[in-house]
Amino acid sequence: MPVWTLFGLRKGRATTPWPARGQADGQEGVLGMPRFAPDLCGEGCAECAAACPTRAITVRAGQSGADRLAVDYGRCVVCQLCVEACPDGAAAASHDWAYGVCDRADLLNDGGACTTKGEERPSRRGFRRSLHIRHVDAGSCNGCESELQALNNPFYNLHRLGVFFTPSPRFADLLLVTGPVTYAMREPLLRTYEAMPEPRWVMAAGTCAVSGGVAEGGYAAGHGLEGVLPVDLWLPGCPPNPAALIEALLMFLDRMPQRVEGGRLVR
Amino acid sequence: MTIAASAVTGGVDLAPMEPQDLPGAVEAVIAGGGRMQMAYGWYPQPGRLELRYLASRGAGLPFTAWRCMPTGPVPSVALVSPLMGWYEREIADLCGQDFTGHPERRPLVLHAGATASLPPLDPAYPPSTPLAFQPTASLMPEVESPDVQRLPFGPVRADVVESAELIFLYVGEHILHLHPQLFFKHRGMEKRFEGRSPTHAAVLAERVSGVGSVAHALAFCQAVEAAAGCEVPARARMLRVVLAELERLYNHLHYLGHLAHTTTLKVGEAEGKRLEEQAKQINGRLTGSRFLRGLLTPGGLRRNVEIGSWLGEALDRLAGETAVYARMLENTNSHLDRLMTTGRLSRQVAFDQGATGPVERASGLDRDLRRDHPYAAYAEVPLAVAVREAGDAHARAQVRMAEIEASFAILRHCLGAMPGGPVRAECSPPAGSEGLGWTESPRGTLYYAVHVGGDGRIARVKIKSPSFSNWRVFPFTVHDSNMMDYAINEASFGLTVAGCDR
Incomplete structure (x- = not known):
């Protein structure tokens, strides 16, 4: 064991200082x-x-x-x-790729002026420095899971930001859902939500959870979370990269600005 | 009659088969040293089902395919070739075909309580009509002893993992029986291909199993190219090898990190996941996608990929760090203690039940589609296929470590020998054509059977994913093992649920 400890120490710090400082979000060249x-x-x-x-x-x-x-x-x-x-x-x-928004309408760019900006929303006071997430895979392709798992690798090290994944919905503040909500996952998803204490919030992570994605419809896949659960945070992406996930979560906690309004990157 | 298949390999021999002759024909394949690969149903016309069976007879020989027009119940071949049991159950669920003499006649892909007005894969099935569903308990073996406990775990499990329910019957630490209830994530992906253009269908194929985006899209593209009789330019073929090996790298690095997680080797876990992140960042920088998406298309690649000098340097650095990491894992007794003898899979069970990829190679079965039925530019690159005999979790990890090393060697070769020229050829499959595409994905053999409709659009896609094969095998290594070893054993198989469930 001491060998590994020494090995870890010799490697030095692997975690990026982003988003507090620097530009190293790890997404060089990644298209959005x-x-x-x-x-x-x-x-x-x-x-x-x-x-x-x-x-x-x-x-x-x-x-x-x-x-x-x-x-x-x-x-x-x-x-x-x-x-x-x-x-x-x-x-x-x-x-x-930083497309996390609180209002679904902000993902729509229909040429008109942006109408939803600066809308009042409940404060996340009390959760800003400590958010616990329960993840539910409602039929994803595993791309979103791969990036969610990456959040806890040494480069992103999500814990440093006070955001944690929890095994039990009883301890969760945010339900993070991936996948288009298949017929067989609908019930387990709703039961997980029911098990969460209030206040509780829901995040649709990835285009499948937002709208169904490429799998949408048919005999088994659903149409995403709309009409299934009340969504507080939308993040399209296929899959959203770890930096996009971090930006969306920090935006939700009022620690970063929302970058997209009216379907356009405004800041 | 011969149907088109990817170049170099000699293709696929297609022959008609009477339903009653199936068990004998399967027996003859196995007696001749071959192995059944898959079966599926498709509808040349609404309401008219045709069954297809695929067998491999050995390295370098064309695949054997049978077409079978059922007029009533078809004799099951599951008692002759056990791995075929799941394919028959899938056909029963999605095409409504009955099989006589099947040892496990119960639903597989559709959950108990799901009902459809017509078989979902019938083109006459009303589009965008969800199945009627009333959840019902899954079928489990009868248990008489009061000492036996039943533990249903999932489908929502701890941590960030894919949804699947694992039902254990156990006494204390001892697991008697594991029933994985899969297909919670069944999205009906194969049906989603119907009516799509080949270009759109390639985007769908990338999203069947996210961490197998390249393997899936490549198998799909090769199937369409086979149907179209299209020759992919040399540069595109070699770039496809680069993409496929980059995919293998980040998957196997993730595997090692996750395996270290299950043996509670914290720094080992962190290092594996750090290296995986480096590999993904290389992918992003090279292709614009951390999952190497958005490049593969029937006929070649959608655009050229510039191979900058940075790539070779970044890969060399990653190769060096990975070699040190693998050496340290192999010298850590606490880690090896948990892996050795855990989840032993015998060569015979691996063969009979259809184990594939690193799992079968760790049980002594020397098969790899890249070598046995080469595609893309694999016939031109140095390829070492790693085989181990022990069949335990350690052997499965060792095979993957050796494959990482082999991937770096292939990548180095490709970067040095990359031909110039165009990366895309015209490719439009004629109406009514069909083709078979295959890849050796990081998890094993992957087949795409593509049927093109009268309008030139996709009429049917059958996806045989490696995890569909390996999930069937996995419980055989769990029965009579310890609860404590379960997570390690599962990690050592490197399964995905999305690929299996589709």
């Missing part, structure tokens, strides 16, 4: 949600909407400029097909 500039759209073009496998993009006939496109980032699986399909440079790849 595509950005759209509808002003560049060609006449009558709807290539991006046709390329999207999850119907996240709607092109409104007869409209032009910013009103032309409506993008629901809650449906985006970050596949980049729209970026490749766009002939006019109106869709561009970006590193915008």
Whole structure:
């Protein structure tokens, strides 16, 4: 055992100082949600909407400029097909992955002015420095779990931020749900929620939990958490990377600003 | 009749088969040194079911496929080849086909209490209609002794893990019986492919099992390429090998870290997960995705991947640190004590029940699709296949450690021998075509059987995932073992639930 202790000590500190200091969020090169500039759209073009496998993009006939496109980032699986399909440079790849929002409407970019910003919401006082999470996999592909597990690796070391995963829903403040909610997981999910003490909150992590993702519908997969549980924190992404998860959780705890409003990265 | 399959390998021999001849034919395959691989049902027309059986006869030989048109109940082959039992139960659940003489005639993929108006895989099944579901208790063996306790664990388990229910029957520390109740996560993914374009379907394939994104998408693309008779450019084939081996690396590093977690070797766990994170960050920097998504498409890659000099340096650094890590694990008695003799899987059970990947190679079965039926550029790279005989948790870990080393060697070769040129060829499968694609994923053999419809879109995809095979095998190593060893044994199998449940 002393050999491993020595080994660990010799390795030094592996944890990133981000987000308190520095830029090392570990996501160099990682692509996020595509950005759209509808002003560049060609006449009558709807290539991006046709390329999207999850119907996240709607092109409104007869409209032009910013009103032309409506993008629901809650449906985006970050596949980049729209970026490749766009002939006019109106869709561009970006590193915008910090898409955690408290209001589902903030994931919708329909060209209009942002209407939901600065909305009053209950304070998380008492939980800001100590949040306990119960995770429930409601039918994910295991991509989200892989990134959630990464949160406790030495690089992100989630504990340092006062956020913990707990085995029992009785000790949990936040129910973090992944997956589109399959027919067989619906009941266990609801029973886990019922077992949580109040106040309790729900996070939809990953595009499947937000809207069903690529699996949506059919005979066995559901449509995400909408209509199943009251959601307090939405984070699309396929899967959301560990830094996106951390940003969303800290935003929820009022320790970081919400970066996305009206489907656009505003800060 | 021969159907198309990936180049180099000689493809697939497809022959008609009368239902009553199936058990004899399966017996002949096994007697000839072959092994059954999978079976599935598909509907050339609504209401008209066709069964397909796939067997491998040995390295370098074409796969054997049978098509079988049932007119009534079909004789089960599960008593001849036990691993086929699950495929037949899946076909019974999703296609409504009855099998006579099946040793375990009960639902597998659909939970007890789920009812459908039509078989869900029938094209006539009404789209976006969820199954009617009234949860009912799963079937368990009768227990007479009052000393035997029943422990249902899950589907929501401790920690961040995938949903599955494990039902133990045990006396004190001694486990008598384990029944894994899986398929809580069944999303009906195979059905979600229907009516999709091959491009969209590749995006779906990446999301069947997240930590197997490359293996799944590659098997799917190769199946479509086989159907289309498309030749993938050399650079794309070698880049595909790079992606597949990068996937193996982060999976195996995670495996070692997680295994150390179960033996309570804290620093060993942290180091394994730190190295996994480094591998994922390399993936992100190289491809824009930590899971290497968004590149594979039928015909090659969606875009070129620039191999900067940073990549070789980063991999060398990771290889050095990983070698030290593996050496330390192999010299830690407390860790090895928990692994050796734990969860022993005999060669015979591994073969009969369908163990695959590192699990079967740790039980002495020397099979690896990369070598036996090479795809992408695997015929051109140096490939060492690690085999161990002990069949215990330690052997399974050792196979993976050796595979990490082999992956680094393959990657080094690829970076040095990367051809130039285009990365994508035109690929559109003709209407009514079909193809089989396969990969050796980090967890073992993965097959995609793809049928193209009359409109050029996907009509049916069957996914044979390695975890579907290994979850069937796993309980055989748990019966008559200790509760204390359970978590270690489960970790040593390196199972995913998403891949199994689909």
